[in-house]
Amino acid sequence: MREKGSPKLNQLFYKTGKMERLFLVHVLFTMCWAVPQDLAGKMFTFPKESDSDHVRLMPTGENYSSVTVCLRYFTDVKRAFSIFSMATPTSPNDFLLFKESNGDMELNCRLIERQVPSLGTEEMATWLGTV
Template identity: 45%
Template structure:
C-alpha cells in the first residue's frame, strides 16, 4: 500500500512475534547512509523493553535500531554497537515524541524525547550504512527481515514516522516535537507519502483528534 498517512496511526494491539509493518524507502535516498535522523510518536502502556524502529541490511540485522528499554532507558544501535541514553522520560498511556540522530563523520548519536535532548555519545565513527534495507516497525530484527521475539515487539500505537539521510538541526527537531510543519518531511521514509505493507495483526486507524502532543 502507499499513500498519505496524515491523521492515521498503526495500531499493534497484541504482543506477538509476527505483527509488523514493512516500510519501503523512497528510491533515490538509500544507496549509502552517512547520517540518519528518525522521528516518530508512540503511545503504549508497556513498561517492558520494545523496538521502535528497526533498520537492517543483509550484513547487519542492527544497522540502525531505535530501542526503548525499561526505566527511561533508550538505545541507539549502529552496526551492532550500542549507546545507551538514561533518564529520557516518556509517559505511559500518552503520546510521546522521539527523534534519534547519528552522524558518521563525528560518530555522534543523540536522542530527543518529548523535546528533551540527551547527552551526545559516540558510536561507529567513520562507518557508513550500505546494502538493501529492511525497515520494520513493530518488531526487532535478529536477522534480515525476520527472527522476531515477542518480548521485544512493540505493543501500542505509532504515527508520524519519518527518516532523513542527514542530521536535522535543533530548530528542525523542535518543529517536529511541537508538530509545526517543517520545510521538508523525511526523504528516506515520509509519513505523508508512505509505501508500506502490514503483516499479521496490525491495524491502520484514524488518530483521535487532539491526542498527540
C-alpha cells in the first residue's frame, strides 16, 4: 500500500506513538488558527444597543506610518456613536471616526477635529503618523 502525502510527514506521523501523533495534530491545528486573517468580507454584528460592546483588532506589526480604514456599516441607532477608534501609546482615540446624531461625520486625528462629508453607510479615512 502506497502512503499519500509528504514522505517525511508520513514517516513522522506513522512511526511515532499515539501521544506524539496527538501532539503533532494539536500543533498543526494551533498553527492554522494562529495565522493572521484578512477581514475583507467579514462582518461584526451587535444585535442590541450597548455602550460597552466593541471589537478589538490586534495589529501584527509594531510600527505603522499610516493606517487606512475602509468600512461599511448599518445601524438604526439615532444617537451619536463611534464607528472606528484607534488607540496609540499616547492617546486612546488617536484616530477616530465619529458619526454625529445629525448624520454628520467627524474625523479626529491627533486631537485635530474636522467635519468631513459622510458617504452614507460607507466610510474611508487615512491616518498618517507613527505608532
